[in-house]
Every structure is written in structure tokens, then in C-alpha cells.
């Protein structure tokens with residue numbers, strides 16, 4: 001059953017952090033943390049990762065490639081497009097090279113709001129950001145874009161009349177079809193002023209049987225049943241936006257730099273990304 005926007009908002013507001021850490025079920029944030037080489041994960045997360053790695057050995061490479069795309073996207077937004085405000089939805093646990101660190105290394109005045117539905121992100125994020133007035137973290141749900149933009153912390157740091165960027169790194173893939181990913185993307189685009197940006201990246205099915213196999217394991221480990229949607233189904237998230245060159249493509253072909261891991265590996269076709277600008 002789909003939760004109403006009001007239910008999603010009140011859930012995010014009421015739940016205490018400690019009570020939320022379920023160590024019996026893999027959590028997307030912690031699985032991704034493990035795949036990136038982090039330490040904020042439990043046995044249940046590591047077992048889920050092992051099943052993925054047994055099926056497709058390049059799974060950690062795909063996680064690193066996803067993170068590399070996020071880094072390059074932020075460098076583009078701040079360094080080339082002059083963006084000074086970022087809402088990073090599905091931000092994940094703190095990792096090496098957090099969005100605010102990448103952005104503020106280029107332009108110290110950049111303001112960043114991290115949004116994740118997993119309260120563990122808030123717990124770790126608070127500690128990391130205790131001395132940074134330009135960056136905050138909230139617990140909220142991608143499925144409720146209006147709730148996100150009504151949040152007092154978002155309103156405090158993001159002036160929605162000025163261009164800002166919405167960053168969707170590896171998060172749209174975790175929405176089910178009945179949660180209406182196209183509609184969610186449309187509601188996020190509606191929040192952007194002219195000159196605002198939408199960034200999206202995540203898994204895709206390019207017709208590689210390994211994508212189907214990984215998708216099956218993602219489903220069995222509660223990561224979502226349609227994590228590997230065909231590229232055409234995801235391109236619509238950018239409807240009405242101008243795609244920045246080279247478009248919505250496999251991430252190893254999106255302005256790769258010297259740090260990109262194993263750029264020639266064919267597994268990269270299972271990971272796509274792009275940036276759209278509202279005219």
C-alpha cells in the first residue's frame with residue numbers, strides 16, 4: 001500500500017534515531033557503504049553484498065563508478081555551472097568525498113542539504129556537520145518532494161527562487177513502479193526555477209543478463225524490485241530539461257577523468273547518469 005505524503009512526513013519527524021537501526025534486514029545505505037569500502041555496516045548488509053558479488057564480481061566497481069559520477073556531477077554544477085545550492089536526496093552515509101566537501105572545496109559558500117529516508121544517515125551526518133552552518137541533513141522521503149521542500153531546514157538553506165540542483169545519486173532505482181518514479185521526478189522538476197539542475201544516476205538494464213541476475217538479488221535483499229530499469233524508462237526523468245553533454249549515458253562515458261575506476265570494463269553499461277538543466 002502506498003503511504004500518503006502526510007504519513008511519510010510524520011514518520012520522518014517522529015521516529016527516534018536509535019530505534020530505527022534494524023540490524024536484521026539489509027539497509028541500502030549500509031550495503032552501499034560496504035561496497036564503497038566503508039565501516040558503517042552490519043553482518044546482514046555484508047551478506048547481501050556477498051550474494052551480489054558472487055553473482056557479479058564487478059558490483060563494488062559499479063558502486064565506486066556511481067560515486068565517481070556524483071563527484072564529477074558536483075564538480076560540474078559548482079565549478080562550471082556556478083550552482084551554489086544543492087539538495088542531495090538519497091545522500092547515503094558519509095563517505096570519502098562528501099558532496100559538501102567537493103562543492104565547498106570549489107566554492108566555500110555552497111549550501112548543501114542532505115536528505116535520506118534512513119535515520120542512520122542523520123545520526124552520522126550530524127556528527128560530521130556539527131561545525132558547518134552551510135550544510136545540514138534531514139530525514140525525509142524521496143516519494144514526498146513537497147514535504148522535502150516544506151522542511152524548515154531546506155527552507156533555511158535553499159532559496160528556491162534562485163537556481164539550485166537536485167541530486168539523485170543511486171536513489172530513483174529504489175522506487176517501485178507503484179511508487180511512480182516518473183511522477184516523483186516530475187514533482188522535483190516542478191520545484192526547480194529556470195537555470196536549476198536535476199542530476200540522476202543509477203543502475204540500468206542494457207540487455208546484459210547480469211543486470212537481471214543482480215536485480216533478482218536486489219529484490220531478495222529488499223533493495224527494490226526494479227533497480228535495473230531500461231535506460232529509456234529513466235530518460236523521462238529529464239523531460240522538459242536540456243541534457244548537458246554528453247547526455248544521459250553510461251557513467252564511464254560521462255566526462256570520465258583520470259580517477260574513474262576501470263573505465264573499459266563492460267559492466268559500466270549497467271550504470272547510467274546525466275544532468276538536465278531547466279530552460
Ligand SMILES: C[S@@+](CC[C@H](N)C(=O)[O-])C[C@H]1O[C@@H](n2cnc3c(N)ncnc32)[C@H](O)[C@@H]1O
Pocket residue numbers: 028029030032066067070089090091092093115116117118121140141142143168169170171174
Ligand atoms: C545507493 S545509496 C546512494 C548514495 C549517494 N546518493 C551516492 O550516489 O553516492 C542510496 C541511498 O538512498 C536512500 N534512499 C532509498 N530510498 C529512499 C527514499 N525513498 N527516500 C530517501 N532516501 C532513500 C538509501 O537510504 C541510501 O542511503
